[in-house]
Amino acid sequence: MDTMTLRRILQAQYRFGEFPCDNIDPANKEYFESMFRMEPMERIDAYMAMTPEVRSQYWSYWTDVRHRL
Numbered sequence: 272m273d274t275m276t277l278r279r280i281l282q283a284q285y286r287f288g289e290f291p292c293d294n295i296d297p298a299n300k301e302y303f304e305s306m307f308r309m310e311p312m313e314r315i316d317a318y319m320a321m322t323p324e325v326r327s328q329y330w331s332y333w334t335d336v337r338h339r340l
Contacts, residue, residue, distance in 0.1 A: 295328045295331060295332055296328065299325055299328050299329075299332075302317075303328075303332045303333075306318075
């Protein structure tokens with residue numbers, strides 16, 4: 272993820288506060304937010320270690336973030 276994308280995501284978080292993804296476990300949401308601070312290879316490893324259910328929540332979260340940018 273490049274710096275500009277990360278900056279836009281952080282601006283969206285500031286602007287909109289909490290993301291209204293009802294199907295996301297709060298602990299998972301914190302983890303997804305922490306993934307933005309990971310190195311690219313760490314992020315890939317974290318994604319690969321997710322169960323299908325958590326991956327689904329991850330994509331719901333990411334889709335919500337992208338729509339807010």
